[in-house]
Amino acid sequence: MDVNSKQRRRHSAEFKAQVLAACAEPGASVAVVALSFQLNDNLVHQWRRGRGASPVPSAMSTTVAESAPQFIALSLPPLPPPSAPAIVAVAAVAAEEIRLEFKRGAIGVSVM
Template sequence: MNTIEESAPARRRRRHSAEFKAKAVQDCLHRGVSIAAVALHHRVNANLLRRWVAEHQALDSAGEARALMTVPQAEFIPLQIGDPTPTPAIPDIQIEVRRGAATISIRWPGSAAAECGEWLQGWLR
């Protein structure tokens, strides 16, 4: 015997618009209304509608928390800036060289220490 079996069409998930979800959730938020009754009225699964309501309440509580958070305004803090302290003067470089009975005393400005070092190296060669 030849029998032809017709396979049932594949079930597709329904996609609900944001407006439909919002209307169903608003209907559930009225005092004394059963979520199951609203689900039957809108022809959706009650568990699905419960999930939509929970998501809506989570978004609302997050928004309320954000609204309650206060960020203090930054305040201007005046600073007292005194006169800059002058840098201490660099003392002069004093070199005293003795060779036998001869003594040489050299005074060089401290700001030109590098030149003094070069001169001293050349003199000691």
């Protein structure tokens, strides 16, 4: 008796691109999109990460590039003028606090 009697479905590149385009819509949920296309949401997540999807030139490639993280410039207070003694400059910089916070979902990390 064969336990895995179901055959794996094969999806065309055009179908995958259509699913990924639906995921890229503002406010779209991967789970809802997967359900509407009768797919498992884990499969759609794999396609979004680039595993299992053949490269198809489409509007998705520009959407991914636009949503990529951007450089954010931080402004720091100016250092004391060079004529000030070095010990005072070091003390002024050491007294200031630099703090970085990273959050992803419910997880947060603070670096001081």
